[in-house]
Amino acid sequence: MTGWNIDLPGTMYLSGDSPENEKQWMVNALAGAQHIAIDTETTGLIKWKDIPLYWSVAWDNYRATLRADTLYYFTNVFADPEKDWILANAKYDMHILANVGISLLGRWNCVQVMHSLLYEDKPHKLKYICQEILGWTWADFQDTFGKIGKKQSAEDVIRKAEYSDMQLLIEYAANDAWGTKGSFWELKKQLESAYTYSLFQNIPPYIDTLWDFFSKVERPYTKVLWKMERRGILIDVPHLERSEPTARKEIIAVEKEITKLAGYNINPRSTPQLQKYFFDEQEMTPLKMTKGGKSGVRKPSVDEKFLEYHKNDSPMAGLLMTHRELSKLHGTYIIGLRDLCDPSGRVHTSFNQDVARTGRLSSSEPNLQNIPRPENDKWNLRGAFITMPGWGMVACDYSQLEMRLLAVAAAEQDMADVFNRGWDIHCGNASLMYNVPYEDVTTGKKLAKDADSMDGVELIGVAEEKSPGISQRAQASGSSLAAYLRLCSSHRSDAKNIGFGLNYGMGPKKLANDLGCTKQEAIQKIDTYKATYPAVTNFFKEAVEEARETGYSFTILGRRRNLPQILSNNRSDRAAGERLAVNTQIQGSAADVTRMAQLNIDALGLDRMYNCHMLLQIHDELVFECPQECVEDVKLEVEEMMQHPFCKDLLVPLDAEAGSGVSWGEAK
DNA sequence: TGTCCCGGCGCG
DNA sequence: AAAGCGCGCCGGGACA
Numbered sequence: 001m002t003g004w005n006i007d008l009p010g011t012m013y014l015s016g017d018s019p020e021n022e023k024q025w026m027v028n029a030l031a032g033a034q035h036i037a038i039d040t041e042t043t044g045l046i047k048w049k050d051i052p053l054y055w056s057v058a059w060d061n062y063r064a065t066l067r068a069d070t071l072y073y074f075t076n077v078f079a080d081p082e083k084d085w086i087l088a089n090a091k092y093d094m095h096i097l098a099n100v101g102i103s104l105l106g107r108w109n110c111v112q113v114m115h116s117l118l119y120e121d122k123p124h125k126l127k128y129i130c131q132e133i134l135g136w137t138w139a140d141f142q143d144t145f146g147k148i149g150k151k152q153s154a155e156d157v158i159r160k161a162e163y164s165d166m167q168l169l170i171e172y173a174a175n176d177a178w179g180t181k182g183s184f185w186e187l188k189k190q191l192e193s194a195y196t197y198s199l200f201q202n203i204p205p206y207i208d209t210l211w212d213f214f215s216k217v218e219r220p221y222t223k224v225l226w227k228m229e230r231r232g233i234l235i236d237v238p239h240l241e242r243s244e245p246t247a248r249k250e251i252i253a254v255e256k257e258i259t260k261l262a263g264y265n266i267n268p269r270s271t272p273q274l275q276k277y278f279f280d281e282q283e284m285t286p287l288k289m290t291k292g293g294k295s296g297v298r299k300p301s302v303d304e305k306f307l308e309y310h311k312n313d314s315p316m317a318g319l320l321m322t323h324r325e326l327s328k329l330h331g332t333y334i335i336g337l338r339d340l341c342d343p344s345g346r347v348h349t350s351f352n353q354d355v356a357r358t359g360r361l362s363s364s365e366p367n368l369q370n371i372p373r374p375e376n377d378k379w380n381l382r383g384a385f386i387t388m389p390g391w392g393m394v395a396c397d398y399s400q401l402e403m404r405l406l407a408v409a410a411a412e413q414d415m416a417d418v419f420n421r422g423w424d425i426h427c428g429n430a431s432l433m434y435n436v437p438y439e440d441v442t443t444g445k446k447l448a449k450d451a452d453s454m455d456g457v458e459l460i461g462v463a464e465e466k467s468p469g470i471s472q473r474a475q476a477s478g479s480s481l482a483a484y485l486r487l488c489s490s491h492r493s494d495a496k497n498i499g500f501g502l503n504y505g506m507g508p509k510k511l512a513n514d515l516g517c518t519k520q521e522a523i524q525k526i527d528t529y530k531a532t533y534p535a536v537t538n539f540f541k542e543a544v545e546e547a548r549e550t551g552y553s554f555t556i557l558g559r560r561r562n563l564p565q566i567l568s569n570n571r572s573d574r575a576a577g578e579r580l581a582v583n584t585q586i587q588g589s590a591a592d593v594t595r596m597a598q599l600n601i602d603a604l605g606l607d608r609m610y611n612c613h614m615l616l617q618i619h620d621e622l623v624f625e626c627p628q629e630c631v632e633d634v635k636l637e638v639e640e641m642m643q644h645p646f647c648k649d650l651l652v653p654l655d656a657e658a659g660s661g662v663s664w665g666e667a668k
Numbered sequence: 669t670g671t672c673c674c675g676g677c678g679c680g
Numbered sequence: 681a682a683a684g685c686g687c688g689c690c691g692g693g694a695c696a
Binding site for chain 3: 015083087174259267269270272327328331332336352355356357358360361362363364365366367369370500501502503504505506507509510511571572577579580583584586587619
Binding site for chain 1: 670671673674675676677678679680
């Protein structure tokens with residue numbers, strides 16, 4: 001009757017109506033168990049609202065389904081700080097339990113997170129995990145009792161099941177807990193035997209195996225993320241409500257112009273219709289083709305590059321650019337954000353720990369890691385992330401984290417020195433690459449734009465003040481000061497594009513495209529960069545070799561990513577693997593750094609010290625709220641913690657700078 | 669009505 | 681033939 005492909009023990013059942021001795025037996029049994037898998041059947045999927053109807057547990061060779069009204073008998077069990085709780089999608093169940101006042105101390109072992117450390121490219125849903133690593137399958141709850149959706153809520157389905165076949169409900173409710181328990185032990189075994197490379201093998205946190213990485217980093221991190229999700233961030237909903245009609249009207253106005261220009265009703269959101277307009281009717285030349293997807297039919301692209309390219313010769317292109325900008329902000333951010341707020345105006349994102357292959361977080365429902373930057377946003381959406389009266393927002397972000405970690409990974413002393421001097425990295429790179437004084441590059445960056453419109457004498461005065469001797473050097477190079485400044489400025493932009501690009505494995509063709517030069521010139525520039533930083537060049541080579549030999553790319557803390565394609569016979573697959581080998585190490589190590597900072601900040605107890613709460617992580621930025629009078633203290637604490645995430649310093653200092661204000665927009 | 673894929677685009 | 685990493689969400693359109 002269990003719907004399983006394996007034998008398993010019968011399911012005990014407990015409700016508030018059960019006899020006293022049965023309740024007592026269960027309380028004693030759970031109190032005596034070290035590891036307990038736990039799962040909830042809930043009224044729905046909204047983590048700040050929905051509540052448990054049933055909960056199920058599995059431990060040793062037992063399994064049980066319990067009605068939600070029994071939760072309070074187990075207060076002492078939940079309060080045991082030494083318990084190991086085992087869950088699938090741990091944060092969700094913990095939210096649901098918190099909604100009825102239940103909090104579980106002890107360790108939160110999420111099997112999805114465990115699975116993601118070993119099988120980055122596979123799905124991490126419980127059913128898949130069980131099938132894949134244990135060969136266990138069982139009948140699906142929803143297939144048996146009805147689909148949860150718009151027509152019927154999770155609660156409806158469970159109520160129906162209670163009525164139609166209570167015994168089956170009891171069995172099925174405990175299936176997930178049983179599968180969770182089984183996969184935990186198998187995954188633990190696999191993690192313990194998975195040795196890894198870490199910079200912290202012989203110093204804290206002592207990471208030798210993936211189990212070390214899980215138990216010392218990922219497991220405590222789950223709880224930190226849960227606290228952030230639980231707190232949520234306050235949204236200025238009235239601000240959004242005020243912007244919404246205006247935004248909508250602006251979009252409609254642009255749509256009218258588009259219709260007028262086309263001469264017929266065209267939907268500016270429809271790529272097929274736009275392709276027809278531009279390439280069939282206007283007979284314009286495509287810049288590039290789309291990927292073609294499953295069918296493989298490649299069509300001319302109507303992306304931003306195309307519109308930008310034609311904005312002067314085709315009025316339609318300009319209108320569409322405006323339309324896309326407005327409708328993106330309206331649909332995704334104004335409407336999207338408003339609809340996900342709780343009644344108190346706070347929004348509770350999910351910080352997903354088991355998604356990104358590099359070890360980064362992802363954020364969803366809503367994604368708070370892609371809120372527009374102020375310069376691209378006429379509605380100032382970051383200004384809509386606010387604090388309560390008397391409170392302040394603190395935002396602290398790393399400066400050039402990935403670049404610094406590249407210098408660390410490569411042990412590139414010249415680049416490290418650029419950071420040690422506190423220089424702008426791209427100006428420093430340009431200075432070393434093109435053998436030009438650092439001050440000339442910074443001056444060029446500042447003045448190149450206005451050089452032509454400035455009075456010659458004035459220009460010399462300003463430039464000489466910033467970089468003494470610059471006019472002489474310009475003369476020596478045989479060009480005017482203005483031209484020399486533009487040259488220095490273009491050196492910086494070269495260095496910036498190459499610096500970022502090489503981390504991603506960018507080729508000369510794309511670089512040439514971005515810099516507006518020939519492929520030959522691009523190759524030349526890359527060579528100059530590689531010659532300037534031989535250790536970086538060597539690092540790129542060794543990262544690829546290591547991945548070829550071990551099959552993996554490793555981050556600073558020892559997270560690994562399997563890269564089988566690096567041995568592929570297919571050229572492009574192999575090249576992709578080589579790009580990943582480099583990038584995963586850098587991006588993943590940056591993720592490690594932010595993670596450690598978050599763990600340390602949590603352990604320090606800023607919440608108790610200052611009533612300070614971590615709200616957001618945007619890869620290299622952390623956002624907090626605290627009472628106004630604590631803002632300055634919090635800024636200092638956070639900067640210090642972010643700058644020193646490890647128990648030993650790296651070759652390159654990490655720089656993090658905090659700002660504050662009453663909103664996220666102000667705090668940057 | 670629901671589900672999937674796609675092109676496009678927001679962020680780091 | 682084409683070749684930049686990592687995400688999530690929107691609306692359109694195809695299909696069941």
